[in-house]
Amino acid sequence: MTFSEENYLKTIYHLMAVSDADISTNAIAEKMETKASSVTDMLKKLAEKELVNYIKYQGVSLTEKGQLAAKMIVRKHRLWETFLVEKLDFSWDEVHDLAEQLEHIKSEKLINKLDDFLGNPTEDPHGDAIPDASGRITKIEKQLLSELEKNRVGICVGVKDTSSDFLKYLDKQEIALGSQIEIIEKESFDSSFRIRVGTKEITISHKIASNIYIK
């Protein structure tokens, strides 16, 4: 499987995780910052290899085989991210692009040994689940901070948006995985939140609150 094929599979996998319905050519093109015509070409190729179910003009979904392949790429991505943060001391906003490269290294043995070396983690540095060697995923129960009631307290267990900008913002506010967060007030006018992080009190927008997972 080529790098490009792997990137398409991964993108379709992530899109399927949020949409249920078949994935459109345009949705893939947009996410990958490429053109719809390029996507069509690749979908034909992936369908030929029985990695996706593709019907002209009707969108695409992963086959069992494609799903497993995609999970293995996600597994690699998240294990490498964990390695970079835990062992090489990278911060959580730096690791995505590097993992995008490392996820294409071809060796089952390597990734399984890396998994063991890291102590078989079930979540990556952003709180996302790491599929095991057979593709099984341990679901983490969590909810968005924005869904929490006033006066409730929770622990930050993940982030929805993993962009560098958002993660740097969280660093600045001293919000990290494991941080205790308490909802002090919900402002109905602009849906912003007054929260306590550790000992500090800060105000965050609804957009921020709806990108933080709490347990």
Next chain:
Amino acid sequence: MTFSEENYLKTIYHLMAVSDADISTNAIAEKMETKASSVTDMLKKLAEKELVNYIKYQGVSLTEKGQLAAKMIVRKHRLWETFLVEKLDFSWDEVHDLAEQLEHIKSEKLINKLDDFLGNPTEDPHGDAIPDASGRITKIEKQLLSELEKNRVGICVGVKDTSSDFLKYLDKQEIALGSQIEIIEKESFDSSFRIRVGTKEITISHKIASNIYIK
């Protein structure tokens, strides 16, 4: 720089280390298992980028810039090999192909952090020198086992041939980096050697003896 460009540079670098004279198109083609015409195409491209000095029909050599780039690839290759053996518990005959992939990961920061994580090693698991971040190489004084006199004792500090077959043979004979080796007898008829490795006495051919470095 593309993967392919990097592979050509690395090959030229390794050929220059053993030959002094300019490197021929055919030598590169043979080492890379490709065709001479493909090599010519790439040499033009590398010359264009001022990574090599190339004159039609006269062979090629690395420029300063090319040399540094090649060293950085070798550095990455050898640091990843060290990581695989030291941290992930791979054996020394398994790591070459994996390092061929990992050496193309693009990030200076990553490789420097990996270097630190490994304790800034100066040699890889085969006893080859690892260039530092600025390309400097700590020369290791060593000689071939085949050049040693009778009754001399030395420590294995490296191997010349790093093929999986040869390394597996050494494993079988219980020869590893750090093994003490004593020359018991040199057989003049076939130039074979009677040696003691640790407590065991074995016979090895001249070919074997001329691929083991001793200090």
Next chain:
DNA sequence: AAATTGTTTTAGACTAGACTAAAAAAATAT
């Protein structure tokens, strides 16, 4: 010095993956 052999380069073709522009199909609006 000419002929032969071997090496290297050129010319032209191929593939994967991207692109643009145009055509076809589907969805939406009137």
Next chain:
DNA sequence: ATATTTTTTTAGTCTAGTCTAAAACAATTT
């Protein structure tokens, strides 16, 4: 129901890197 807009596909072009076959050059032999 027809017209318009949007989405998707097709057709054809481009680039990087490879290849084969032929031509050009260099080295060796006679």
